[in-house]
Amino acid sequence: MHVLAIVSQKGGTGKSTLAFSLAVAAEEQGLKTSIIDIDPQGTTKKWYSRREAETGPEVNALSVNQLEAAMPLLRKQGVQLVIIDTPGADVPGVPAAIQLADLCLIPARPSVADIEASAPTVSAIHRLGKPFSYVLNQCPPGRSIRTTDAFRVLQLTGAVASTPLAMRADHMDALATGQGVTERDPNSKAAGEIRELLIWTLNRMEGKPHGQKQTRVA
Numbered sequence: 001m002h003v004l005a006i007v008s009q010k011g012g013t014g015k016s017t018l019a020f021s022l023a024v025a026a027e028e029q030g031l032k033t034s035i036i037d038i039d040p041q042g043t044t045k046k047w048y049s050r051r052e053a054e055t056g057p058e059v060n061a062l063s064v065n066q067l068e069a070a071m072p073l074l075r076k077q078g079v080q081l082v083i084i085d086t087p088g089a090d091v092p093g094v095p096a097a098i099q100l101a102d103l104c105l106i107p108a109r110p111s112v113a114d115i116e117a118s119a120p121t122v123s124a125i126h127r128l129g130k131p132f133s134y135v136l137n138q139c140p141p142g143r144s145i146r147t148t149d150a151f152r153v154l155q156l157t158g159a160v161a162s163t164p165l166a167m168r169a170d171h172m173d174a175l176a177t178g179q180g181v182t183e184r185d186p187n188s189k190a191a192g193e194i195r196e197l198l199i200w201t202l203n204r205m206e207g208k209p210h211g212q213k214q215t216r217v218a
């Protein structure tokens, strides 16, 4: 069972959006997937309550105290991928999620503010000795110097996912309708980017070289 924590103390970077769309895409690839929402704001839990599809990931909203005990239960249920959606704040749940993770994904918009604000998150991950990767999100669609520059800066950390996610209305619509972007429009660019990010992330968690693939934006 792999555990992916999506973390960044900066609000609104796309943690919940990545959690549910990656989870739906993973289910579509045949991976039994469960999301744990430890954010009291409950964005992913509310997304789940709007969901009409009978298939797809389960979402459990848990407190930080319940987090560790949930892992053996999920493993027993045959869950192959757990995605933990965390709050955009410096609260005790975040280190607890990092501690359980095989990989932490840090979504960041291609802005100096997001990249600067990620420093405490990266420090917490380093303290706990966990692997991490940035993923650029809400990038201007198409080729953009902003995306390329941010990618190059993050590349200096040695850890940035090769697939930047563009700002696309499909993500907002998927949040509103309880879908993943791959369900909403399987042929959309947003769906393609999420599938690519999923493969990159699974490869990285399994130590496969595809995780080192060069970016499409550079």
Ligand SMILES: Nc1ncnc2c1ncn2[C@@H]1O[C@H](COP(=O)(O)OP(=O)(O)OP(=O)(O)O)[C@@H](O)[C@H]1O
Pocket (backbone or CB within 6 Å): 010, 011, 012, 013, 014, 015, 016, 017, 018, 039, 041, 043, 086, 087, 088, 089, 137, 138, 139, 165, 166, 167, 168, 169, 171, 172, 173, 175
């Ligand atoms: N790639 C994207 N394209 C368009 N909209 C996006 C994208 N990613 C996220 N959003 C939108 O940005 C807003 C914030 O996203 P989300 O709630 O996933 O962020 P978050 O990091 O979980 O926030 P918080 O820190 O408050 O938990 C939402 O309205 C979401 O639909």
Ligand SMILES: [Mg+2]
Pocket (backbone or CB within 6 Å): 015, 016, 017, 039, 043, 044, 085, 086, 087, 088
């Ligand atoms: Mg959120």
